Amino acid sequence: MAEGKDEKPNTMTIGWGFLGTMWSKPVFVVAVRHSRHTFKLMEESDSFTVCLPSGDMSEALAVCGTKSGRDMDKFKKFGFTAVKGATVDAPYIEECPVHFECKIIYKDDLEPGVLPEDLEKSVYPGKNMHMLYYGEIKGTYAILDADTKLMKWVL
Helix, strand or coil: CEECCCCCEECCCCCCEEEEEECCEEEEEEEEECCCHHHHHHHCCCEEEEEECECCCHHHHHHHCCCCCCCCCHHHHHCCCEEECCCCCCEEECCCCEEEEEEEEEEEECCCCCCCHHHHHHHCCCCCCEEEEEEEEEEEEECCCHHHHECCCCC
16 A cells, blocks of 8 residues: 555555565565556655455456556545554555555566566566565554454465
């Protein structure tokens, strides 16, 4: 989740993310295509959150993965509550049982022509590349019964 200069939060479903240790820090890496509304917001911000959905959020995941925040207010549509993070400026979705608060410490722009040709043709046929945002995890939060509320694929 990200929030730009207009302070209007936006959420998107991410399919590509990496969690691990880099530079002796806990890091969450998210990939955001340049064409996405979230890309603009990430470029205007120094932080983001990653929210893990509950089992009853499948419709929201589908819509947030296919509809742009430029065209609709996803928070209003699904009754989500945006709450400012405890350690970063980016908000998180209160209804999600787990969230990570991340401070952007590095970003890397994927360039056309650097990936194997067959991979680039299949994933980036229109050259709509990703920016990789490396977020140092500043806080991880979960509700008490998160394990029973998370979508089954998360566990």
